[in-house]
Amino acid sequence: MPDKVRIALDAMGGDHGAAVVLPGAELSLVRHPDSEFILVGDRAVLDPLLAKLPRLAAASTLIHTDVAIRMDDKPSQALRHGRWKSSMWLTLDAVKKREADVAVSAGNTGALMAMAKFVLKTMPGVARPAIAAVWPTLRGESIVLDVGATIGANARQLIEFALMGEAMARCLWGVERPTVGLLNIGVEEIKGVEQVREAGRLLRDLRLPLEYSGFIEGDDIAKGTVDVVVTEGFTGNIALKTAEGTANQLAHYLKLALNRTFMSRLGALLARGAFDALRERIDPRKHNGGVFLGLNGIVVKSHGGTDALGFAAAIDVAVEMARNDLVAKIAADVAEMNRHIGEARSQQAVEA
Amino acid sequence: MPDKVRIALDAMGGDHGAAVVLPGAELSLVRHPDSEFILVGDRAVLDPLLAKLPRLAAASTLIHTDVAIRMDDKPSQALRHGRWKSSMWLTLDAVKKREADVAVSAGNTGALMAMAKFVLKTMPGVARPAIAAVWPTLRGESIVLDVGATIGANARQLIEFALMGEAMARCLWGVERPTVGLLNIGVEEIKGVEQVREAGRLLRDLRLPLEYSGFIEGDDIAKGTVDVVVTEGFTGNIALKTAEGTANQLAHYLKLALNRTFMSRLGALLARGAFDALRERIDPRKHNGGVFLGLNGIVVKSHGGTDALGFAAAIDVAVEMARNDLVAKIAADVAEMNRHIGEARSQQAVEA
Numbered sequence: 205m206p207d208k209v210r211i212a213l214d215a216m217g218g219d220h221g222a223a224v225v226l227p228g229a230e231l232s233l234v235r236h237p238d239s240e241f242i243l244v245g246d247r248a249v250l251d252p253l254l255a256k257l258p259r260l261a262a263a264s265t266l267i268h269t270d271v272a273i274r275m276d277d278k279p280s281q282a283l284r285h286g287r288w289k290s291s292m293w294l295t296l297d298a299v300k301k302r303e304a305d306v307a308v309s310a311g312n313t314g315a316l317m318a319m320a321k322f323v324l325k326t327m328p329g330v331a332r333p334a335i336a337a338v339w340p341t342l343r344g345e346s347i348v349l350d351v352g353a354t355i356g357a358n359a360r361q362l363i364e365f366a367l368m369g370e371a372m373a374r375c376l377w378g379v380e381r382p383t384v385g386l387l388n389i390g391v392e393e394i395k396g397v398e399q400v401r402e403a404g405r406l407l408r409d410l411r412l413p414l415e416y417s418g419f420i421e422g423d424d425i426a427k428g429t430v431d432v433v434v435t436e437g438f439t440g441n442i443a444l445k446t447a448e449g450t451a452n453q454l455a456h457y458l459k460l461a462l463n464r465t466f467m468s469r470l471g472a473l474l475a476r477g478a479f480d481a482l483r484e485r486i487d488p489r490k491h492n493g494g495v496f497l498g499l500n501g502i503v504v505k506s507h508g509g510t511d512a513l514g515f516a517a518a519i520d521v522a523v524e525m526a527r528n529d530l531v532a533k534i535a536a537d538v539a540e541m542n543r544h545i546g547e548a549r550s551q552q553a554v555e556a
Numbered sequence: 557m558p559d560k561v562r563i564a565l566d567a568m569g570g571d572h573g574a575a576v577v578l579p580g581a582e583l584s585l586v587r588h589p590d591s592e593f594i595l596v597g598d599r600a601v602l603d604p605l606l607a608k609l610p611r612l613a614a615a616s617t618l619i620h621t622d623v624a625i626r627m628d629d630k631p632s633q634a635l636r637h638g639r640w641k642s643s644m645w646l647t648l649d650a651v652k653k654r655e656a657d658v659a660v661s662a663g664n665t666g667a668l669m670a671m672a673k674f675v676l677k678t679m680p681g682v683a684r685p686a687i688a689a690v691w692p693t694l695r696g697e698s699i700v701l702d703v704g705a706t707i708g709a710n711a712r713q714l715i716e717f718a719l720m721g722e723a724m725a726r727c728l729w730g731v732e733r734p735t736v737g738l739l740n741i742g743v744e745e746i747k748g749v750e751q752v753r754e755a756g757r758l759l760r761d762l763r764l765p766l767e768y769s770g771f772i773e774g775d776d777i778a779k780g781t782v783d784v785v786v787t788e789g790f791t792g793n794i795a796l797k798t799a800e801g802t803a804n805q806l807a808h809y810l811k812l813a814l815n816r817t818f819m820s821r822l823g824a825l826l827a828r829g830a831f832d833a834l835r836e837r838i839d840p841r842k843h844n845g846g847v848f849l850g851l852n853g854i855v856v857k858s859h860g861g862t863d864a865l866g867f868a869a870a871i872d873v874a875v876e877m878a879r880n881d882l883v884a885k886i887a888a889d890v891a892e893m894n895r896h897i898g899e900a901r902s903q904q905a906v907e908a
Contacts, residue, residue, distance in 0.1 A: 341805070342805055342808060352741050352742075355741070355748070355749055356749070387794060389704050389707070389789070389790055389793040389794060390704075390793070390797075396707070396790070397707055397708070397790060421793075421794070421797050422793065422794040422795065422796065422797025422798035422799075422800070422801060423797040423798065423800050423801030423804070424801065425798055425801055426798070426801030426802050426804065426805040427801060427805075435794075437741070438741055438748070438749060438791065439790065439791050439794050441741040441742070441773075441774065442739060442741060442773070442774040442787075442791050442794070442795050443774065443794050443795060443798045444774065445742075445773050445774025445775040446774035446775065446777055446778070446795045446798050446799050446802075447774075447798050447799065447801075447802040448774070448775050449774060449775030449776065449777055449778030449779060449799075450778050450798075450799040450802040450803055450806075451802055451806060452775070452778065453693070453694055453778040453779075454802075454803060454806045454807075454838065455806075456694060457834055457837055457838065458810070458834060461827075461830040461831065461833045461834040461837070462827060462830050464829070464830055464833065465829060465830070467826050467827065467829060468826070468827040468829055468830035469827075470823075470826050470827075471822075471823040471824060471825065471826030471827025471828070471830065472823060472827055472830075473823065474819050474820070474822050474823030474826065475813075475814055475819065475820040475821075475822075475823025475824055475827065476823070477816070477817060477819060477820055478813035478814045478816055478817070478820035478823065478824075479813065481813045481816065482809055482810055482813040485809055485813070486806065486809065
């Protein structure tokens, strides 16, 4: 467990590049003064910005490259043009070379995942990486995964997601045995796809470092029924974006309603503190940072369009993951799972 | 297109049974004075209620049964115990016998779908029925299907959902060529499961009475990007419930925020009109009524826990569907699709 967390930043990633990444790093550095940064990007762009951020400059080293992955590059294009030399690649490479404990990028998700798999490789014992989102709920926060790394997952992969999610929950919140639910639909006779049911049976039977809570439904995510919500990437991505859409819709309705009459505008003015609190509560920048799980290294993906505050939140997540050694926790849990599955198999063989 | 719509009501269905169903019917009758009702349920329960609703009583005939499907009955149990004689069965049977144009029940979804398939049968040319939800959006309303009738769908079934959805959109809103989008995820290199991609190709190539808008993502639902959102039932159900959960979460946050201080409470009081308008806008009772599509008859499912206002909204949906002859529209569109697919095949055969 490193005291000083070393963070590699793709300084050119995201819609706004270094203009957001560097001030974001400065903000996070204030909260975590022990952090050290490796800034990867174009020196001509970074130097003038760093001149205005002396605190960050003092805590950073710089790796120069003038190649950047564009936000609309397809993963295959990104790999073709950006291998060995792009800021995204070199950021991931710093983690691979153990010069950094964690990588953060606001670059495009597909390219980042493709490069991360290429550079860091998938962990032994894990079939596929996943992207985990931290989801604000009525009970605080939950982890939802996979929100779009891949499509589809068999029972074994869903169990791996469960393990990676509980390891992340332990890092983030320090809970000993996080509760885990499998996202499913409620119609009795159907009760979910076979993979989900099989995963449910395995989660019940295997002795894993988690509390299996059974199937949950879509509305349980916002309720915060469980610490970790497990689903495959297609459904997870659609659930995440549907929730974002609904939140924006309601915020828009609220604004319209409050602007309707003089009395409502006056009321809104008086209740401004309340609305500020509400806005802060649902501020998507506070829940910025999708964590790539299942690779030999931690990668945090920030929203591409976020500002310095949002990017700082993504770095904060990265710090927690690195400080609590997420990768080692996942490795240990996956090894334990494989041991249990092996035991269960030999038990069956003995009984058969 | 019938002038008088004849509506069969499962008077015993839902959490509150006749105490909600009958007053709900009265409310809808005021809006649609031409409606006629067949009330199916226990005469001993219905008669005293009808005595207080003379207007409804005058527009209704009664079919007596003292057998009711419980809200927690599994579909198989419901079929075993409720066949031929339950209020749910007899309500559907009235549509089958053409004594009613449409059936409405607040009974449990799984049982209602199982019975509806049994009694009404799936339409010729349609592989599977779907449940369509009317979803409030920033642009008004959209139809989303399937929200949980079945799990999984191949490309052909997704096209059928698209056709059933556009037919429903034409009935509800009178638009000539509803826009249709396929729900998918945005990561470039992945771009959705094979069935969804294949459905996209077919929707582009076939000449169907709809405007195909391509793939959409989860946040497009709330934006109202398209009139009809097509997806398979597992994802659709999770999206629907995730949105419901998010809406409840934000409403709860808002309430908490406004109760925090004296000033915010005062502001909330002044802006009460705005909050009433907002509440009405997101009132789930106004968007009550899942429509079962693809059967030889129209069935509308009301939320089990709704009140008279909500049940009336479900009846209103049923009236629109029956008045605009939804079943005939779907039958015509499915026949046309099959003709086009046949033509495309013979064209390919000629070219090959």
